[in-house]
Amino acid sequence: MTIASGTRNVAKVSIWNDPKLRALFFQAVLVVVLVLVAYEIVHNTILNLQRLNKDFGFAFLSRTAGFDIIQTLVPYTSASNYGTALYVGFLNTVLIAFLAIIAATIVGFVVGIMRLSKNWLASRIATVYIEIFRNVPLLLWIFVFYSAVRQPLPDAHQAYSLFGWFFLSKKGLMMPKPMFGDGAWLGLVALLAAIVGSIVIARWARARQSATGQPFPVVWTALALIVVLPLLGLAIEGFPVDWEYPALAGFNFSGGVAVLPEFMALFLALSLYTATYIAEAVRAGVLSVSHGQTEAAHALGLRAGATLRLVTVPQAMRVVIPPLASTYLSLTKNSSLAVAIGYPDLVAAGGTVLNQTGKAIEIVSLWMFVYLSLSLFTSLLMNWFNARMKLVER
């Protein structure tokens, strides 16, 4: 038997079949094509801007805006500049998103639990609510609530009034506005102290319950603290709070705090629509907790409410949080639909600026930047929360 000579014939692999080279080649082609497309876009844009006598830049932000905004959280007049107008819009977006997230979470949790209720009527009503709200576009709901909030209400001069403090009309709900005088800082300090105290008590109660099993009414204590302490603080200084009451001036109200009908419609539509998604997430989460857990809790003698609070929900939260995070994100993005009914959020304010200045590229990229940052911020927060709630395994 002859042994083949030491040098084996190594078949030469064509460079076309080398996966590394192929990947390099393909990516190089991709980059070249993209660079060409980008060049074309930039080139065309420059030509177009020249043709329209426009320039690119954010200098316009310091020019006078010259339009009014119906809801401002920071001082703003039509003499303020475009940058302030956009900032006001941004704050309005954050406000509506924050409040709607809280409301949607509460409604969503209630409806999600309700849908699993043994009470036939409760679970059916929850199902019907979910199927009706999520199968109709959000924008339609916004219009529906807008017309529902405005149509039955009287004009400003015939507003429904409560003690002359609260007025309800087509202009919205007007409320007295607290004006804090000297010495009100003590109330603020007391409020802070109450919040800190509540957190401390909650920690202590949790530690005690895991050590001894003795529960403590944390919620009621915290509520009492947060209500009583600031009042006490203000009382010491003799209530240095003045209320600015809304009063009818011409066709509109002046003074006080206004809850605009646009705000109410957007708030109701956003929170009720998003609540259906949260309810479905909660339902999936609760269903994911094995039945043995509830049975064991019942066997230990926990009542239904305590089982839900101490056994089911903490475990369900692990499944609920990731979809909850994406729901919050989409709520924040959906708040941009405000522009359709004229609630002055970032997109509405930006749209006005865009119409006045024609700075399309700047405004659109500003929008995208802000919403991307908001999304990133929310998802960071939810990731942190998720990491805290995650099952800690050995």
Added chain:
Amino acid sequence: MALTPSSVAYLRQEDAPRLPPPASMTGLQGWLRQNLFPSIGSSLVTILFGALALWVLSSIFDFAFLRAVWSGADRQACLGENSGACWPMVAAKMGQWVYGFYPIDQRWRVNVCFVAGAALLAPMLIPSAPYKNWNVALLFLAFPLVTLVLLTGGNFNFDLATYALVISLMLLAAVIVPLAAFGLEEGIACNKAGLGLAGAAVGLWFASFLTGPLQTTIGGTSNSLISILTGLLLLGSGALSIGTAVRRAPRGGFVAAAGWAVGLAGILLAMLLLDFDFGLLPVETPQWGGLTVTLVVSITGIVVSLPVGIVLALGRRSRMPIVRMLSVIYIEIIRGVPLITVLFMSSVMLPLFLPPGTSFDKLLRALIGVAMFSSAYMAEVVRGGLQSIPKGQYEGAMAVGLSFWQMMNKIVLPQALKVSIPNIVGNFISLFKDTTLLLIIGLFDLLGILQASLRDSAWATASSAPTGYLTVALMYWVFCFGMSRYSIYTERRLHTGHKR
């Protein structure tokens, strides 16, 4: 002592008769007791919600039927102090809500599209219906063409340069034929001349693009010397490539060349069809509206986003760093911003990106925005499907020597797409609802046209807004609810065997 019948006073010989359950546990009474009134708290909930439900249902019934106005010619009929739903308004406006401002005597064209779409879609959705391949071909190739011709009126008047461009691109694509037929290595070796000519043509084209008058763009070639030269080079390259393919290995090469020829013929046929004057009245897109626009935008969006989404999902899972990075950036940016900003981008920024003087249809711009947006979401849906495929499937495919695209086409994607059907339908539902945002950029989709008709003074009454919203909400609801039921049905159907 044994127990015998005689040793005890009494021993039961047969089972005691079964007693019926207590009356309070069976029948209507039992059901009520178990499901509605099991405890005091639950009873209170039942009474509360029962009252609420009764109130809501009765007020809707009252509004929509008892107090409703059923006939009339204009708003006078619905002006009554206590009148409910204004149905004559719905009857008067329904045509507009469905067809927009489409000329009334041309509405049959939209109807033909609706009927044809439904007739082609229904057998697609029924898993047991036969001839799926023909059905797919008709639905995705013939139907869009026919719809385009019918809705716009056809007669696109392509100029010669467009035909030349399409034919050039197909000739360029011909170099793939030998590669596909004989594999990469052999395909390159046997078609060096064809590849060389094609390379020269592409180089020349790029050169004209970069150095020529700056108005020359990717889309618009002028009939200058350079473009004629490019065309000749491409003609040579295409002829060589096809010739090589047909001449060499009889079967494989011939099939690939035939596929190319059919593709070329199909594209030219489609262009001729669009170019042909059928004598239909041209209807510009600003005249479209209502449900028609909603359906056109959402269906186009989903159909375009599926292939783009698959490519993006594959890109995101690719091992090539640049490809992966670009896919991630695109997907995350689009998913991080609201649709309305993407629509604004496509409607106000896109015209700036195009060569000066290019006018662009408003609906088409919106379509581009919608497709861009939904592609990113589709990519994530497909990625979910890809991730659910066990690694063994990939490894098995590679072990039998399949190439990347063979592995994807034959092994991975069929399984991954099947798993993601429910989510794709879910994506379609959100896209369908999101088309309402078109009204913000000034297009009249179903909701937009409703808003417009609510401003019509001929029907302005207190009850016209609730009536309109109720009707249109019902239309949206029927579509979305139907699709979500179908998604649940497929999910159940797929929930067999190998789910893990």
